[in-house]
Amino acid sequence: MFYGGIDVGSLTAQAVILNENSLYAYKSMPVSSNPIDSASAVIGASLQEKNLQHQDLTYCVSTGYGREQIQKEGLADENISEISCHGKGAWWIMPRVRTIIDIGGQDAKVIRVDQEGELVNFVMNDKCAAGTGRFLDVMSKTLGVSVEEIGPLSFKTQKVIEMSSRCSIFCETEVHHYLQRGADLADLAAGINRTMAGRVMALVRRVGIEKEVTMTGGVAKNQAVRRELEKLMGLKMITYDLDSQLVGALGAALIARRLAEGKQ
Amino acid sequence: MDKSAVLQRKDSTGLFSRVHALFSILEKLPQQISEEELEGLFKVLPADSANSMRSLLKPAIQQASMPFLQMLSAALNDTATAKEQGKKVVLAPFNFPPEIIHAFDNLAPITTEVLTTLGVVSLEGQGERYWEYAMGLGLPDHLCSANTIDLGSMLSGIDFEPDAIISGCVGSCDVNSKTHEFVSLLLALPQIALEKPPDNTERGFKFFKNNYLKMIRQLEELAGEGLKLENLRAVAEKVNRCTELYHDLWELKKQVPCPVPGIFSLFVCATRFSMWGRDEGIKTLEACMEVSRQNLESADYGSREERARVLWIYLSYYYDLVKFYDWMEERRISNMGDALQWAFPEPLDLTSRETILDGMIRSAWNNVMTRQMGAASMSQRWIEDIVYIIREWGVNGTIYCGHHSCKQTWSVFSITRNEVLKRTGVPTLGLQGDSWIRSMTPMSVIQEEVEQFVNNVINKSGRRRRPKIKDTV
Amino acid sequence: MEILKNITTTIENDYVKAARASGQKIIGYVCLSTPREVFDAAGIFPYRIKALGRGDTSMADAYLSRFNCGFCRACLQLGLEGSYNFLDGIIETNGCDHLRGMFENWQHAVPRPFFHYIRVPHLIDQDSLQWFKEEIELLISALNQHFASGIDDQKLQGAIEMQDRVSLLMKQIYESRWEGEIKLYGHEIMALIVAEGSMPAADYLQLLDSFNEEIKNRKALDVRARIFMGGAATDEISLVNELEKLGGLMVADSFCFGGRVFLREAAAAEPVKRLAETYLNNLLCPRMFMSYSNRKDYIFNLINRSKADGAVLFHNKFCDLHGIENVKLKMDLEKEGLPVMLLEKEYGAGADIGRIKTRVQAFLEQLKR
Structure with a gap:
């Protein structure tokens, strides 16, 4: 199963895909004019790299600017503040x-x-x-x-x-x-x-x-x-070794995995 | 939580302890120091302290600055040795006249703003570490640095704590009163609130007087002694001498060019806020008078060919004496001082306990900020005072320093500026900056604005403006 | 409710228009320390000056500074724009330094025919109560003189009894969030309270009655977290609404456009003394000194009774009274194990709502809700 995290910032957008235990794919790119386009592009590129479709994601969480709209557009199942996501992502890398x-x-x-x-x-x-x-x-x-x-x-x-x-x-x-x-x-x-x-x-x-x-x-x-x-x-x-800008999206993906587990 | 990292490990002592240690050295300096000795002193002092001492100890004012430094040292010693002498320390804000505390055998006053200013003037790194500690508690950054720097040091738990706090600004300054309340709650210190109602009539004064008398009873309880008439009278006599000297200096300021060095306004207000009614206070004011009189006689001093006579209508900037007071003098701008010296003291009637107290209460009622911002109309009373002083001293430009914490003055600054211009023809420059924190607005920006104001507004027609002299207050 | 919408989005609402049409006098006030019964007894419509969350201060900034509270600047803006031209008079109170400045500038720039200053003491003791009683007497005499109001004890008593009834009913609605199913949002309570200072007392009592009936038929709300909100002077119903959309329902508050409006505890029987006690002893505002424990106890009691999961304490930028007191409250509440978030904001901060929501959402996540 795959879990997605999308983090749209003021300058760059990131997406992370997790599988059961590890970081499976990630992408970072400059933002476009609106957060939904940015989210769509960055998660799309991450999925494409692994030949996945959006429906392959069991659960996806959006964070950062426009996180609510990104969820409303169906690109994510839930939105979580970037504060929780950065906390969770950093803790996962370094407990x-x-x-x-x-x-x-x-x-x-x-x-x-x-x-x-x-x-x-x-x-x-x-x-x-x-x-x-x-x-x-x-x-x-x-x-x-x-x-x-x-x-x-x-x-x-x-x-x-x-x-x-x-x-x-x-x-x-x-x-x-x-x-x-x-x-x-x-x-x-x-x-x-x-x-x-x-x-x-x-x-x-x-x-x-x-x-x-x-x-x-x-x-x-x-x-x-x-x-x-x-x-x-x-x-x-x-x-840590990971790109520091990816930590928010990573946290979002980790929370997506937890939320999916909670729903099972 | 790693508390040491929050407190900064280097802050092993608080503001009071550090200032007291420094003044213990300064008080040992001889009355007259040669230029070579001064250069030596500046080399051993940390850069920020040396910068202030360069201004304070320059030969032209040294005769007054030595008694001034010794007066402050005495005030600090009173606090530092209070416990061993069986005295209790009462912390009060600047607008609370300290003479009533001096009249108690078992009490010693200390003033928040005086401590903060001493810290900013004399310590390396000024007072910012204490400000930052207070901010670390979550306090908002729009507080008054004059309070927060010293009180931040107390709150850090690494500095001395007073035995009681007087909130003397209730009714005239919210931020000051509230900060004092916060500290008293956090440190579990008794708080005495002295409220001034915004009512200029006798009814208002009666209410204030009643509050003041209640405060005396609380102080008596704290001190474990009654207020003795002989003490009160002894202090009152010295208060009257201070008042006399205050008015003598006031008169000298009417001279053109002004023979009273700008920095003396700092000396006068520090005296009013700490040692008014004490021998040390009298000595400081006498020395200020002496230097000013010599200046007048010799006609050879600071702003002798003055380009402008500038009045700071509320606060000045106190974090760089060289770039503030000395800089203005070098540019031949007479600094007529700021509102902190507007004490408007009257001689006390020494007939009885009642007459002395009545006079002291009127002094408190008329003291700076209480009088203007505690009035029925903040703008009206402030305008009246500014207009009066402009006419008294022939001021031709006024400047509002615009400390962001002074919400009351900021709220009526627009009315005040327009009305002062209308009534006197004297323009006002509005600045923005923190009077005690250098990193808020750089002094270079302030200097540039003052320079532009003097060149382009005060002196724009090539001749100095004089205030209109019709309709006196 | 349509009428509530009109009142909470329009300064010159339908009741104001009706009062003007009938020639009734209207007096503006801001602070909770203003005894509205005096105006009710005079047949004058007491209108609580507000800005309804409007953040424009372009004209007001020429008078007040950007270092003054946004709420006061926004109210002054409306005064300068003419939105409050329907006021026949203004009551100044020394609520705080910003407010004093607002009134001085208002009267300086767009003076109203009647202007009276109620000097409210900052302490609660016998001398202060006596002073405040005299202040109310001075207000009565000023109104009688200017408007020939004919205020007497009987009329005052009638107005007091009306406010007692209002208070009782409002308390019932307010506390309905504390037991069993929750059927109304906190922002609706704020709207009701904003309405209280925007309409005549008798009409307001009717409004409360209908509202009370209406909510009985509502379904229970889905509540993610029960939040106590407190702090700065604000009438920003839409802000509370936006925050409640995140799932944290405001179950109690200490705003001055909040539950404090209905505090009525007083012992005296004589009307003016009763008013002095009601409006001074219950003034649980940080502008008061030597009475922090009263405010703390009030808030602790609200939090316990409303079973709040956490507290959000606001302060408008440059509001020292709330900004400082909130820090002390946070320390005390956290000591009791309640999570607290401090939130400094601009008044009417539409542009900053995203950042405010991020913080509140994170706080709800911190509460694991």
Whole structure:
């Protein structure tokens, strides 16, 4: 039997197919104009890779943006919040994990789970962009580098140009100011990543830390933000091999499997 | 849960302990320090502390800043040694006049906002770690940093705790009162609420006076002693000396150019909030007076060729003294101070316990924020005070700092700005920023706006505007 | 019910229109501390100012700032737009700093012919009660003077008795969610409460009667979780509705557009004193000081009696009173084992509803519902 999980984010959409015991197939692609098209495309591509049809999925769960509409369109049997899905997915990969820091394009969440991977507590950022992928996106454009480069750039320097403001609008002005004065891109990138980590840490404090800790979502790929967060928390986060952006869809598929079992 | 990670392991001490430790060193400095000695001092101090001391100890004001630092040190010592002296510490907000606490043998006052400002001014990393701790509890980020930084330190369980809290802002500031209540509930500390009704009539004053007298009874119970007339009178005499000096400084501010350095407004309000009615407070104000008088005589000081006389109509920014007070002086902008020094004190009638208390209660009723934001109309009383001061001191530009936590002033800022312009012709610049947290709005942005305001609004016609002098208040 | 729909979606509803047509005076108020019986006794229509979830504040932002509560800004917006031009007067109360600012700006920008300030104390003690009693007397005398209302003890007593009847019936409807099958949603209760401040008392009593009859014939609702909601001043019926669609039914609340409207406990017989006690002693709002334990006990009691599975505590961005108190309540409720979620939101946050729903859905999942 196969179980599906679909996670549509603000920038990318992911799908995961599980069989009884393992990860069977997965896909990630940029989102299109509406979440239903994105969901349809990404789950379609995953199924196609294994020559499966949608009806081969015993149960499918949608999460992320438009999760309700995706269910209403018949692409999923149930919709679950991305908070539960990221918690469940991370716990399945690393059963020791209890705190998950999930940073996506628009949102940042800190999630606490129990020994069964069930949600215990969580906090999500307010509307401010400063602790989300959007902040890195804007800052990388200001620096004139790609968002993927902003993490590695930090490792090229020992110097950090501290941003004096936690606000993304003021940070942008400040970066412009430093660039005009000929500041080194790497030093600025290090400052930007540190600011980002500081904002996320404000959320971490609200939920509290229980070891082990890991990161999911697109920003988890930024090693510099990860390093700064580790410094702030005073611990090492655990890592895993899977693409960090797939964790939400994986969690959705795991919940699909549990729900299907519950219905039997 | 790994609590140490939330508290940050480096925070082994709280704000009070760290500030007290630093001031224990500063109080040992000689009355006059040479420039070489100062440079040496700046090298050993952490960067943030050195930055503040660079402004506070500069030769032009050193004569006043040494007694000022010693006064603060004495206030901190009172708190630190209270327990061993059998005294109880009463925490109060800035708008609560502390002289009544000074009149008790067994009580010592400490002011939330003074502690926060000292932390921000003197500690490396300023007060942000304590703010972040409070945020970690789930408190909203629109609270007042002046309260939350110090109280965050107390809540972390790593700092000293007072024996009681006076909520002296009930009726004039929700956020302050509510934060004090939160701390008293969490730390299980007795809370005394002093309510001011929004009624400017004698009926309102009578209600306030009754509340104040009830508060004295609660303080007597806490102290385990009655309020003694001889103590009250001794404090009242010193309060009157402070009042006299306050008005002397006020008069000097009418001089053009203004001979009173901008940073003295910080000295005056810190005195009002902590050591009003104590010898240390008198010494600070006398020194401020002396320096200002010398400035007037020598005609050689800060903003001597002033381009503008700017009044901060509520708060200023207190996290970078160099880039705030010194910067304005360098640009020949006379900083006429902020509303925190608008205490409007009157001499106390020393005839009897009743007359002294009546005067002290009127002082509390008229103290900053209580008087304006606790009035029947927040905007009306605020406007009246601003207009009066503009005319008294010949102010030609006013600035509202726009701390996001000041919901009451923000809510009537629009009316106030328009009305002040209408009545005096003096324009107001509205800024946004946190007065105690540097990472909210960078000082460079604030400086740029102030500069533009002075150049393009106050001095736009190439000549300085003077306030209209018709229809006096 | 059609009439309820009209009242909860229209500021100038059919009752307001009828009152205007008959020449009846209408006075606006906001806070629960306003004794509506005084207006009822004067033959004046007391109308509770609200914004019905409308988030537009474009004009109001020129007066209040973006650091002020969205509910107050939204109400002021409606005042500036002219939606409240039917008011013959406004009652100011010092409910909170934002509200004080709202009234000052309102009266400054679009003054109404009658404006009166009820200075409500922040403590509950004998001196405060006496002060508040005098405030009610000042209100009566201001109304008598301006409108020649002729308010006397007999009329006040009649109005008090009418509100007692309303309260009794409303309590019955409110608590019907606590035992046996649930037949009505929490957002319907909120709609009924919004209606309370939008129509004359006698008509409201009739509305409650018909509503009570109507729900008896309804089928039981499928409830995923029983949720207590509390916090900021809000009349956002549609927000509660959206959240209930996720499966968490609001079984009790502590909103000021909620069950607190019907708290009536008072001992005094003399009408004005009775009103002072009713409106001050039962003012379970965080704007009150030295009485946190009263509010906590009230909420604990509601949660126990309604058998709530969890609590969602809201605060409008920049509302310090609720923002701070909610943290303390969360700590105390969690100590008793109740899961609690704090939710900071903008008033009338249509654009942000997706993010709010994500959090509430996750909370329901956390409750394993």
